[in-house]
Amino acid sequence: MSEGISKHLFLPKGQGLGLKDGKLDKDAFKKVIPVLAAKVAPEKAGVLLKSPVMKRSLLDVPKIKSVGTEGPGNEERLVLLKYSDQVDLTPEVLEFLKSQSAELVSYPVEFSYDYWTADEIIHAILPEELEAGAPSGFANVGHIGENFVVFPRTRNLAKNPKCRTVVNKLDNIDNQFRVFRMELLAGEPDFVVTQSENGCKFTFDFREVYWNSRLHTEHERLIEKFKREDVVADVFAGVGPFAVPAAKKGCAVLANDLNPSSYKYLTMNVVDNKS
Template structure:
């Protein structure tokens, strides 16, 4: 009796298999397996595949088709055994009734057949196999890994495997340290592929171009970007304090919002302007490159002094247009420019809360000067502030209490009962990311 083909296709794990002189030996992964095949006329192949007598004998190996072409245009229905003695008596009798001839057939499995995990688990020594790295983030054509120190001796081999197994990836990098730069970027090293770090990433029906070494981008925040953008109304004006290359600003503008978008990082500002142009939202987004605190203090005045473009008529929601046509609501004035900010987005989770003190007195004469903004910003029309932050508290109630205490300390005022604490994701075993959304208190904005 022979062992089934599935058992023959198991690579040894934790054995340092496939590594030769410190490099990946792809030839080591080549396996040739001989199986039985039932040779029949082409019109009978389907009969064999559906036969109950052969159900447990047909080949069941991933990525291997059940039927191959024979040398004389006959069809070969592949079985999962190499020895006829492994077939059941029912299977043998059925094959005879169909005039099927049992012949040997070679299957070749080379390096390309095996998955990323198969290869990585094989090449590592036993003591490292259990926690073998398998996950990575993809940004454009770059695969980004975060290897633990014990795997660094194998980093280039691991990088080569990831490159080989992912056709859309042409560059593989490894993060070298935590984000410590004020611009939220980290150093990285090239593990495999081309040293090309300028990527194009699609998200929320928008295209973003940037140098991955010079700006912050996290594909895991895709749903968070989408969640907030869904809260914006077409007619809103958004002030994005830490805009990066535009993952909030550009889709909001695509929706029809007017946007003031700021980032202190010159590279982020550079690619923000590129993305504004590429996505054709230049009339709706105004980019800035300045300190976040200064941007907050000037945003209200800028929107008043130079109102943003009106809502593009094609961006009006279908439901709004239906209501207007039915006479259920009045048609909006044609082309009104927008001068009231509805939302502030503060996506700098490490330090965003520290910037909230910039809202103290932001509408007072000390900052607003002679502008009378009280008609725009009454108690019920103050802008919403969406502040991303980290907390070490893992229980939701404790996390909310921690965030509330820190926010109230900075703005100098209690948060309202309608404040929302939204869990975004776990960043580390003892580190959670949240977004706290609250309406700017009237007393804070007009404080002396």
Template sequence: MQELDRSFFHRKLSLVIAYFHDPKKVGTFTKNCSKDVLRLKKIKNIIKDENVTKIGVLLNENLSNINEISEKLSIKAQEFFEQENIELEPYELDITYDFWKSEEILSAILPEKFLDEVPSGFTITGHIAHLNLRDEFKPYGKLIGQVILDKNPNIKTVVNKLDSIHSVYRTFDMEILAGENNLIVEQRESNCLFKFDFTKVYWNSRLHTEHDRLVKSFKEGDLVIDVMAGVGPFSVPAGKKNVIVLSNDLNPESYKYMQENITKNKVEKFVKPMNEDGRVLIRECYSELLKFSQDNNGVIKYQSKKRKNKEEEIIEHEIKIPKHINHFVMNLPDSALEFLNEYNGIFTKYKSDIEKIQNFEFPTIHTYCFEKFSPDENPEPTEEVLHRRVHAKIQKIMDCYTLPFEALSFHTVRKVSPTKPMFCVSFKLPKEVVFRDS
């Protein structure tokens, strides 16, 4: 099938119907003989006659004609029908395209050689269903897209990724397989609403639990620098927790939608949008902190509402902007590790001032990375082996061989493929790194 023919899926199913003149008997029968009643999803098994003088109950789909009653109907049901003088008649049920699941439809219309791997999986972002079709399925892409569109009422557009993620802005080209030509998405996540152009920014709906996990580790009043923030999936929810965030992304489109999302979610006081090269921001992080603090006179002032005696009370709050950075988030798993060398000497220029600050804290880095391994490795490397490989890379890039393995905390985010796990690695920046001579 090259174009979807929904009439192909019209079928007539031969059944048997039991007619009841007493409505009370219907409930008794369906309760005591539930296995003898039709149990097909989306199909009503109780049918009212047009003149409302009797009610029909469709019997189990294995019973296709009256002659099979003694063989395929339970003894209890047979005795009930005989005792109550229930009328049994043949019944033809129309089954249409709407009845079938998407997997069943695709199995019926795709070439037989593909039946073991029908491509019915997809990721939903807003109103868009996003597929990654393998080459052999691409000639049938529009057919697959239309079936997915038909079977998922909340989906308005189905797209297929055309190539790998572009290295600079983490975006990819895509084609619309079915539905509306509308790729401006509104996605709700972490009690926030995000808007963005799905073709021009990076967004992965599968990472929402990871966004929540990391944001939960931040405390009110913490200062976070989100180096590769995208449209704000870490920054905006953190801002709602009264966490102060310098939220940065190099992609002008991400920056544009980040600004809109900050406003849309009313976190302007806590989240400052930036459009810098991540390396520059890391190098200039302390001066950016000082500038932000100066611009806000050292405090974030905000209001909250509280109901008291049926009246709304406005409460004024102040949060002091800390004199140190609590966290750096580096959500660019393909290359975030390569940015770690920029942390060398970030506080050197300010060392004399920093040493006067009581209880000054060195920042915690949360960097995302892949650690791909060969499928030919035998035995397959354990997680600890992969962690130690990442640790060795971090030591080398930062030129810091005194950073112990035990100082690193690893969290497995997901497996992009069987041989490509994604990790979040967290560790506190060593004093010798941040005060190193550039």
């Protein structure tokens, strides 16, 4: 992002922003930044937006519209600029705006909670002593968000509208079925998910089977190597991320798993995917 408004586009880190009695206050993340806007007739807005002279002065912020409206019937257009002070505009820009009969006015650009990324929100919420260890990424498995953040007061954080359940894995794999103990951090206690991968849908109870969404590229890489005439033996099949797509591809597949829950959902997924 270019200079200008960008120097104001940040949330303070490690300040415990947005917490009230352990609950998230989304209004605390609202920022209003005034910028200059060139007020012109509707037919002039496109001229300003396409002009090489204006290119370096136009507002270019993701998710923010570059043109607003004004007047009783929205008959005037406001072409937003990235500066808040007229002294930052070059003489060439000022002369061009004058030639287009543009009037410079102040326009408030609002950045709400929805503008900021989950990573920015988390780093702003966590106190300084925990901010450095905040997670930088999250895994979504169906409607479950995995390892969102291990901090009690932020458990109602919800940036993904598709996420209905948030869990945290409590320990490393230490059993023959390769499953984790989990705690429910937020949302519904619904652990049966449906995950799409490689043209197939897999249903399973996330607490009872091993599933790693980060392996989807490895699954895809190997499945692409299978040929219709191949016989695939998958003795650690899980819920079927290799076996089901291979069968749909036309391979003969022999699949099993020691975990009874994995086997239950494997057989279900075979039927559901008509493989």
